[in-house]
Amino acid sequence: MRGWLTKERGTDPGDTLSFVEAELTNPKGWDATMEGARYVLQVASPFPPTTPKHADDLIVPARKGTLNVIRAAARTQVEPVFRY
Numbered sequence: 001m002r003g004w005l006t007k008e009r010g011t012d013p014g015d016t017l018s019f020v021e022a023e024l025t026n027p028k029g030w031d032a033t034m035e036g037a038r039y040v041l042q043v044a045s046p047f048p049p050t051t052p053k054h055a056d057d058l059i060v061p062a063r064k065g066t067l068n069v070i071r072a073a074a075r076t077q078v079e080p081v082f083r084y
Contacts, residue, residue, distance in 0.1 A: 024065030030072030041081045042069040 045062045073080045
């Protein structure tokens with residue numbers, strides 16, 4: 001991540017970049033997780049050790065987690081960063 005920022009933004013983020021571990025599918029605690037942040041980059045997604053029987057076993061938690069992050073960012077005025 002630091003390398004991407006340096007390349008794309010032309011500056012080393014130094015101590016201004018931090019990483020936070022949180023339970024993606026649990027909406028509780030996300031507001032506190034966003035405290036003090038200016039931006040959030042949500043890159044998490046389920047990664048099971050075996051292929052699930054149904055696509056929804058991956059899609060539903062990924063969508064739910066992304067919505068948790070976006071909603072918390074909106075509530076706390078943290079700017080989401082999307083990279084496609």
